[in-house]
Amino acid sequence: MAPTIRRIGIIQNSPLPGDFSNNLRTIVQGYRDCIDHGAELVIAPAEALCGLNPQDLAERDSFERQTRRALDALSRELGSAPLILGAYFRYIDEDDLWDGMLGEDDGEDDPLEQRGKHRRSVLVPYLLESDTVTELEDGMVTEVNGCNIYVRLGEEDILPEGPDFDLLVHLACRPWHATAAADLQDTMSWEAATNGAPVVVCAPVGTAGRDIYAGGSFIVSATGKPLLRLPFFEPAAKVADVEKGRPCAALPEPQELLRLALQRGISDTVRNNGYTGVCIPLDHPNGTLLAALCASAIGAAHVCGVTFAAEATALEAELGITVRKPELPSLPAAEDKKDGAALQARMRAMLTTGVAEELGYMLLCPLGRREIMLGDFTLYAETCGALAPLGNLYEMDLHMLRGLLQEEHAQLFGALTEPPLPEVDRIIHELADRNVPPTDLITNSGGLFSENDVRRIQRRMIAAALKRTLLPTILHVDAPAEQLHFPVSHRLND
Numbered sequence: 001m002a003p004t005i006r007r008i009g010i011i012q013n014s015p016l017p018g019d020f021s022n023n024l025r026t027i028v029q030g031y032r033d034c035i036d037h038g039a040e041l042v043i044a045p046a047e048a049l050c051g052l053n054p055q056d057l058a059e060r061d062s063f064e065r066q067t068r069r070a071l072d073a074l075s076r077e078l079g080s081a082p083l084i085l086g087a088y089f090r091y092i093d094e095d096d097l098w099d100g101m102l103g104e105d106d107g108e109d110d111p112l113e114q115r116g117k118h119r120r121s122v123l124v125p126y127l128l129e130s131d132t133v134t135e136l137e138d139g140m141v142t143e144v145n146g147c148n149i150y151v152r153l154g155e156e157d158i159l160p161e162g163p164d165f166d167l168l169v170h171l172a173c174r175p176w177h178a179t180a181a182a183d184l185q186d187t188m189s190w191e192a193a194t195n196g197a198p199v200v201v202c203a204p205v206g207t208a209g210r211d212i213y214a215g216g217s218f219i220v221s222a223t224g225k226p227l228l229r230l231p232f233f234e235p236a237a238k239v240a241d242v243e244k245g246r247p248c249a250a251l252p253e254p255q256e257l258l259r260l261a262l263q264r265g266i267s268d269t270v271r272n273n274g275y276t277g278v279c280i281p282l283d284h285p286n287g288t289l290l291a292a293l294c295a296s297a298i299g300a301a302h303v304c305g306v307t308f309a310a311e312a313t314a315l316e317a318e319l320g321i322t323v324r325k326p327e328l329p330s331l332p333a334a335e336d337k338k339d340g341a342a343l344q345a346r347m348r349a350m351l352t353t354g355v356a357e358e359l360g361y362m363l364l365c366p367l368g369r370r371e372i373m374l375g376d377f378t379l380y381a382e383t384c385g386a387l388a389p390l391g392n393l394y395e396m397d398l399h400m401l402r403g404l405l406q407e408e409h410a411q412l413f414g415a416l417t418e419p420p421l422p423e424v425d426r427i428i429h430e431l432a433d434r435n436v437p438p439t440d441l442i443t444n445s446g447g448l449f450s451e452n453d454v455r456r457i458q459r460r461m462i463a464a465a466l467k468r469t470l471l472p473t474i475l476h477v478d479a480p481a482e483q484l485h486f487p488v489s490h491r492l493n494d
Contacts, residue, residue, distance in 0.1 A: 004146040005167070008198075009034025009081070009239040011044040012215045012230045014205040016272070017051030018063070020070045024049065027085070028077045030237035037239040039081050041144065045204035045217075046086030046123050046153055046171040049074070053173075053208035058088045058121035075128045082144055083128040086153055086171045088121045089135070125151040125171060141165050167242075168192070170201045175211035176261055177478060181251055185218065185226060193224035198242040205235055207268035210476045212261050221245065232257060233264040255400050258477060262389050262401075263297035265475040269387050270298055270362050277302030279356035282323070283309060283348070284366040284382065286390055288412055289398060292405050293389065294364070295319045304359055306352040318412050326351040345381035353384055362386050365472050369394050372471065373428045374457065375464025383471055391474030394429070395419035423449065427457050433478070 011030035015023040027048055034042045049070050050058070057063050067087050074083070125136040127144065136142050138153045150165040153172060168191060174180070184201065192199040198221055205215035218229040219240045228240035229248045252260075270278060278294050281287055282305040294303045300320035307313055308328050316323045328347065356363040365385035371377050372391055390398065399419045406413040419425075427449055430436045438458045442451045 005040045005144070006243050007038050007040045007239055007241050008167075008200060008219060009037065009039030009042040009237065010200065010202050010217045010219065010228070010230060011042060011048065011237045012203065012205060012217045012235055013045065013048055014235045014268075015045070015048050015051040016206070017054045017208070018057050018066075019051060020049060020066050023051060024070050024074055026235065027074060027083075030235075031078065031081075031083060033237040034239050035079055035081055039239045041147075042081050042083045043169060043171075043200055043202045044083060044085035045202050046125075046173045047088075047204055048085050049087050051208075052204060052206050052213055053211065054088065064089065064121075071126060071128065071133045075131055075133050078128060078130050080130075084125065084136075084144075084149070084151060084169060084171075085128070086123045086125050086173075089124045123153050123171075123173075125153055164197075165195070166197055168195065168197055168199045170199065173204060173213070175476060176214035177476065178254060178258065181214065181216055181232070181257060182254075185220075185251065188218075188220050189224040189226070192220040192222055196222050198222050198227075205233055205264070207265045207272070207475075210473050212265045212268075212475060212477060214257070214261065214264075218248070219245070233260045255404050258397070259293070259401060259404055261477050262293055262475065265477070266294055266364075266387070266389050267297040269473075269475075270302075273362065273386070275360065275362040277304060277359065277361040279304045279306060279352065279359065279361040279363045281305075281348070281352050281364075281366055281382075282307040282313060282315065286366040286368055286398065288315065289402055289405070290364060290366050290390060291315055291319060291321055292409055292412065293401075295321055302361075304355065304361055306355050308348055308351075314411055318409055324355050326355065342378050342381065345378045349381040349384040364389060365391070367391055367471075368398055369478075370425055370428065372468060372474075373432055373464065374424075374460045375467050377467070379467060379470060383467075385472045388472050388474045391471065392476060392478040394425040396422060396425060423453070424457065427454055428461070431458065431461065 011027060011034065013023065013026040013030060027044055030044070031042050050067060054063070067089070071087060125138055127134040127136055127142065136151055138151070141148050141150050147167060148165045149167045149169055151169045151171065170188070188199045188201055198219060200219050202217045203215050204213050206213050214232050215230060215234065216232040219227045219242060221227050221242060226248050227242065227245035228238055230236045230238055232252065266278070277298065280291050280294065280303065282291065287305065291303060291305050303319070303321040305313070305315055305321055305323045307323060307325055313323055315321055328351065353363055363385040365383060365388035367377055367382055367388055368390050369392055377383055396419055402413050427441070430441050431438065438454050441449060442454050
C-alpha cells in the first residue's frame, strides 16, 4: 500500500430507512472517533445514510433530494481524512426508455416526458472530502491521496484488469445467515493474499423486514491475516494499521452468532415498529426459549408471558419477566375432539392477543421450522403474532440454543434430551432448502430415508402450503437467500 494511507477507520452503524438526520449523526460521531485515533481514510457501509433496504422510498424524487442534501451536509463535517460510503442514486434506464417509446402508437412522444417513467435507483459509491462529494464508478480503481483504491458494491468475483490497486474495499450489503461470517472471511483472505493488497469489508448492523444485518466489519492484511474485526450485531467504529496491525481474535462460535442474530432481530423489530415490549405464549414448547432470548434482547421488564397452566411458572423468578394467567372461560363441548382442541387453542390466542394489546406489546409467534413446514399448527391460534423469531430454526437448532442458554438458566431448561426424529428435519431440509426432488432423495440416500417417510412429509408440506402464506414475518437466519425458503406445491411434485 502507498505510505500515504496506512491507518484505516471503519464505521459500523445501525441505519434506519429514511432517517437521514439520525443516520448522519451516527456517521459523523463514528468519523470523529476514527479521526481521534489517527485514521487517514474512513469507510462507512453502503446504506449508512439512507438506511437498510429502503425499498420504494428510493424510487421517490424526495428521497434523492434528501440523499443529496445529506451527502453535502456530511462532507461539510469532514476533516483531513476522506470518507468512502454508498448511497442510492436514480439513473435513467435508456434501454427501457427507448423500448417503451418504440412500443407506443403515437410516435410524437417527447423523450424528456418519458424519462421519469424509466428511472431506477441503484447503490453508488461516493468519495467525500471536505466540502466535496465525488461519485465513484462501481468496480473501478480510484486514486485517493496517492493510494489506488478499488471499491466494490456488487457480488461479482472478477477483479479489475489494468492498473494495480493498493486497497480493496467491499461495501456489499448482504443479510446475515448461518456460516456467512466464516465464508466471507475465507473469501476475503484469499483475495488479499492473491492480489497482495489489504481488503476492507464494511457492513451495517440492523434488521429490515425478515433480514438481519450482522456488521462484523473487518480488515485483512495483504498476506491474508485478519487485523481488525468490529463486534457482531453492535454499532462500533475502530481504526487499524494495515502494515503493523496485529492479528485479531477468532470468530465467535456459530451458536453464539445465532443467538446474537435472533436477539438483534427481535430488538430491532420491536423498536422499529413502535412497540414497548413483547408478549409470548408460554404454554408452547418454545415459549421458555423465546422468553429467555427476549429478556436478553430488550430487557426482562419489557417481556410479558401468558400462560393458562394451573401450576406456577419459574420464568417470573428466574428471568424477572411479567407472567399473566388469564382465566379461560368454559366452552361448550365439541362433538369432535379435534374441533374442540382447535377452539380451545383459538380462545387462548384471543386472550393472549388481548393482553398484548392492553400492554402495547408486540405478540410473538413461537413456531419453529418443522411445525411450519409440516403444518403442525392451528390457524388463528399459534400463528397469531407479528413476528416469528424461531420460524427458520429446525429442532436441532432450537436444541443447540437451549444448550447455550442452559449455562445461564439451568433451572429453566433442566436436563436436555436429544430432539425427537432428527431425520424428519433432514428430509425437510433436502426438500425445502436444497430443492431435491423426492424421487432423487429416495433413490440417492442409500437407504437413509425410507420412501414412506419421504412421501408422507412431501404430502404434508404440500398440504400446508396455503397455511404458510398466513404466517407472520419470519426472521431469516438460515441458509443463503438463493435457496428455496417455503416452496410451493408444484416444486415438490415429481
